Amino acid sequence: MLVALWIVNALLALAFVATGLLKLVRSKAQLKEMGLGWTDDYSPAVIRTIGVAELIGAAGLILPLATGIAVILAPIAAVCLAVLMVGAIPAHRRHGESFAPPLVLLVLAIASAVLGFVVAL
Helix, strand or coil: CHHHHHHHHHHHHHHHHHHHHHHHHCCHHHHHHCCCHHHHHCCHHHHHHHHHHHHHHHHHHHHHHHHCCCCCHHHHHHHHHHHHHHHHHHHHHHCCCCCHHHHHHHHHHHHHHHHHHHHHC
């Protein structure tokens, strides 16, 4: 189970690091040009906050498992990222964008949370 948890968490962490950094380094206009029309609904500060949350969540998936300290934080981070994706799905749908990426991340985050709670307990 631990190997499966590492695989799921590594994939999730990579995805959230990529999307989080994207939201931090690109301007709102650049994100919109990339096809992220949902950015129209949010201020640049909120977009950056979402990016920071994604980066913290990615760290929370990996660091507790890698250090062996407070391992219970990894599934908690997965739950938080799942909640973030629950909010992302309607945001993408409102603008006619594909909601498949956040849906896949939601499913992976739920799988990570379940595996993490099983391993941690």
